[in-house]
Structures are given as C-alpha cells and as structure tokens.
Amino acid sequence: MADLRDDYIRRYVMDRFEVADVWGVGSATARKLAGLGIATAGQLRDMPMRQARGIGTVVLERLVAELNGVQADAVELIAPERKGMAVTRSFGIPIADLNGLMGAVSQFAMRAGEKLRQHGLVAGRMTVFFHTNRFKPERPQYAASRGGALHPMTADSFELIALARRCVERSWRRGFEYTKAGIMLEQLAAADNRPRTLFEDPERQAQRDRLMSAIDDINGKFGRMTVVPGSQGFKRPWKMRAEMKSPAWTTRITDLPVVKAKG
Structure with missing residues (x-):
C-alpha cells in the first residue's frame, strides 16, 4: 500500500509541475515540447523515449527514463548499431x-x-x-x-x-x-x-x-x-x-485540404 501511495503522490506532483521547470529541460527544448502539447513533467514522463531522443537527443531520453524510475545510465549514449x-x-x-x-x-x-x-x-x-x-x-x-x-x-x-x-x-x-x-x-x-x-x-x-x-x-x-x-x-x-509524392492525407494532418466558406 505504501508503494501505491508513493506512486500516486509522484504522479500527482508531476502532473502539476511545469515541464520548463524540470532540471535538464532548456528553453529551446521546452518550446519544442510545447509544440507537441507537452506542458507538464507528467506528460513528459509518458512521452515515447524514441521520440524524446529525436527532439532533445539522448539527454532528453535519459530524463524521460528517470521520470519513469529507470536509471539514466541504463539508456545507451549511442545505439551500438549506428556506425x-x-x-x-x-x-x-x-x-x-x-x-x-x-x-x-x-x-x-x-x-x-x-x-x-x-x-x-x-x-x-x-x-x-x-x-x-x-x-x-x-x-x-x-x-x-x-x-x-x-x-x-x-x-x-x-x-x-x-x-x-x-x-x-x-x-x-x-x-x-x-x-x-x-x-x-x-x-x-x-x-x-x-x-x-x-x-x-x-x-x-x-x-x-x-x-x-x-x-x-x-x-x-x-x-x-x-x-x-x-x-x-x-x-x-x-x-x-x-x-513530389502524393499528399499523405490519412497519416499527416498538415496534408489535409482546407476548405473555407465565404460569408
């Protein structure tokens, strides 16, 4: 029961903690995260780690791992297959x-x-x-x-x-x-x-x-x-x-045609 209570408290705090105030998140990274709708530490915690690496390199990926209770050094600095x-x-x-x-x-x-x-x-x-x-x-x-x-x-x-x-x-x-x-x-x-x-x-x-x-x-x-x-x-x-490929209407929202009605 104590573990469940502690987990609830951590999640409660993270969901109310601004992502820009998380140690290791700089202003540039915070702006990128805001563009994805990530405004709290809790939302950052739930971010896919691969996506985190793409946005803020391995630093942000390690941070996401730490927010999920995983030791930062468990995240590899460079994927061994990337030569x-x-x-x-x-x-x-x-x-x-x-x-x-x-x-x-x-x-x-x-x-x-x-x-x-x-x-x-x-x-x-x-x-x-x-x-x-x-x-x-x-x-x-x-x-x-x-x-x-x-x-x-x-x-x-x-x-x-x-x-x-x-x-x-x-x-x-x-x-x-x-x-x-x-x-x-x-x-x-x-x-x-x-x-x-x-x-x-x-x-x-x-x-x-x-x-x-x-x-x-x-x-x-x-x-x-x-x-x-x-x-x-x-x-x-x-x-x-x-x-010059065709628009990806079913997978990319920016490719959707926009229709505007005249008043």
Missing part, C-alpha cells in the same frame, strides 16, 4: 551543370548535420557520391565518389557543406546528366565525448553551436528549409522525387 549515417536522393530531373549539383549536395549536407545534432553525434569522415542513370546504358555513364576527413569532428552543417563542395569540385566531370547523389558520414561519436584538438577555439565553437541550435529551432517551428544556406539555392528545379 554511419547517410542522406541520398534521386533527382526529379537530371542535373547537367555544376551549380545545380552543388546546390543539391549542399542541401544534403545541411540535412546530414541536422540529423547528427538530433542524435547528439559528430562525424569524423564524409564521403560524397553522384552518378548518372545506370538503367540507361545507352547514355554516357559516369560515377564519382570522393571523401575527406572532418577535423575536428563536427555536426556543424556549414562545415559539412564546405567539405561536400570540395569533394564535388574534385570529382566533377562536364558532359554528363546526373540522376542521384548522396552524402555518407562515418566515424560517428557522441558530441560530448568527441576528441578535442590542440588549437580549438572554445568561444568560436560555442557560437557555432548556438547558431546551429537557432537554425534547428526555426526550421522545427516554421518547417524544414525555412532557413537554408545560399549555396543550396532557392528554386531547386531538380527537386527530389520524394518531394
């Missing part, structure tokens, strides 16, 4: 010019950095690839793959974009129509445990981290690609095929 990460897409129309391919690869690098930050990771190596349509052997064929080290290890999207563009410049060939490209990240490590470099500037690193956090917050609130680098371009005539 790499990739962002690859097929183009809606072939790309035949360098600027177009640069824009596509810049977008992939931006997204790759976002994924790293969502999981609380940094990468130590990147590989960029692009190729022509392999299913049309009658057309001129070319495939390229070029990699490079990220030193220091990083999740900064602008650092990823800079390396990705260098890789494209070194392997680009004129006269071909490219239909697919991608970025692969390897040597992943937890951001908190990444190896430090001798000449690292902590103040500059903190500024870059705040910048990335601000971009993620804006894109999370107003929609992906609200803030994009200029190198990505804005018209993107090569839009990926996945972006």
Whole structure:
C-alpha cells in the first residue's frame, strides 16, 4: 500500500509541475515540447523515449527514463548499431551543370548535420557520391565518389557543406546528366565525448553551436528549409522525387485540404 501511495503522490506532483521547470529541460527544448502539447513533467514522463531522443537527443531520453524510475545510465549514449549515417536522393530531373549539383549536395549536407545534432553525434569522415542513370546504358555513364576527413569532428552543417563542395569540385566531370547523389558520414561519436584538438577555439565553437541550435529551432517551428544556406539555392528545379509524392492525407494532418466558406 505504501508503494501505491508513493506512486500516486509522484504522479500527482508531476502532473502539476511545469515541464520548463524540470532540471535538464532548456528553453529551446521546452518550446519544442510545447509544440507537441507537452506542458507538464507528467506528460513528459509518458512521452515515447524514441521520440524524446529525436527532439532533445539522448539527454532528453535519459530524463524521460528517470521520470519513469529507470536509471539514466541504463539508456545507451549511442545505439551500438549506428556506425554511419547517410542522406541520398534521386533527382526529379537530371542535373547537367555544376551549380545545380552543388546546390543539391549542399542541401544534403545541411540535412546530414541536422540529423547528427538530433542524435547528439559528430562525424569524423564524409564521403560524397553522384552518378548518372545506370538503367540507361545507352547514355554516357559516369560515377564519382570522393571523401575527406572532418577535423575536428563536427555536426556543424556549414562545415559539412564546405567539405561536400570540395569533394564535388574534385570529382566533377562536364558532359554528363546526373540522376542521384548522396552524402555518407562515418566515424560517428557522441558530441560530448568527441576528441578535442590542440588549437580549438572554445568561444568560436560555442557560437557555432548556438547558431546551429537557432537554425534547428526555426526550421522545427516554421518547417524544414525555412532557413537554408545560399549555396543550396532557392528554386531547386531538380527537386527530389520524394518531394513530389502524393499528399499523405490519412497519416499527416498538415496534408489535409482546407476548405473555407465565404460569408
């Protein structure tokens, strides 16, 4: 009976405790949670742990575990199977010019950095690839793959974009129509445990981290690609095929058609 009473008291308190006042929940995370309708510690406690990791990395996932009475160190810092990460897409129309391919690869690098930050990771190596349509052997064929080290290890999207563009410049060939490209990240490590470099500037690193956090917050609130680098371009005539799929009316509320009656 005592255990039941204690559990009731804990739940009573959590349901009346604002999530922003929970130790470990910062203002940015609190805003993201508010957007999901999570306003109390009790609602945070009932949040799926996988969803918590996606919103606030492993820190928030551990916090949810603690609110449920699970020791924080029981939650793994990095899933053991995650050895790499990739962002690859097929183009809606072939790309035949360098600027177009640069824009596509810049977008992939931006997204790759976002994924790293969502999981609380940094990468130590990147590989960029692009190729022509392999299913049309009658057309001129070319495939390229070029990699490079990220030193220091990083999740900064602008650092990823800079390396990705260098890789494209070194392997680009004129006269071909490219239909697919991608970025692969390897040597992943937890951001908190990444190896430090001798000449690292902590103040500059903190500024870059705040910048990335601000971009993620804006894109999370107003929609992906609200803030994009200029190198990505804005018209993107090569839009990926996945972006031209039919609306998901049964699974995504934002895709539902809106009907307004005139008074």
